[in-house]
Amino acid sequence: MPWKAPTPPSPCSVCDKSVYEMEKLTADGVIYHKACFRCSHCKKVLSLGSYASQERRLFCKPHFIQLFKTKGNYDEGFGKEQHKKQWAAK
Numbered sequence: 190m191p192w193k194a195p196t197p198p199s200p201c202s203v204c205d206k207s208v209y210e211m212e213k214l215t216a217d218g219v220i221y222h223k224a225c226f227r228c229s230h231c232k233k234v235l236s237l238g239s240y241a242s243q244e245r246r247l248f249c250k251p252h253f254i255q256l257f258k259t260k261g262n263y264d265e266g267f268g269k270e271q272h273k274k275q276w277a278a279k
């Protein structure tokens with residue numbers, strides 16, 4: 190058996206840099222830096238009990254609800270223009 194190097198640290202799901210054990214946080218099997226585990230809208234640091242994720246992006250609960258539940262329009266939540274608005278502009 191050839192000597193096998195230790196498994197390299199897994200990349201963070203947010204910044205793609207290696208995550209070492211001491212700064213590692215795992216949520217739903219996805220690895221993050223503790224410092225990267227924050228709402229992508231308000232940048233608030235999240236805890237495992239108070240986060241929501243959508244398409245690999247993290248949100249605090251209030252923003253997740255604000256962006257995805259109340260508006261009912263995912264595109265607008267991500268800052269993209271709605272088709273409806275594009276038509277109206279013509």
Ligand SMILES: [Zn+2]
Pocket residue numbers: 201202203204205206221222225
């Ligand atoms: Zn990171």
Ligand SMILES: [Zn+2]
Pocket residue numbers: 228229230231232233248249251252
């Ligand atoms: Zn937030």
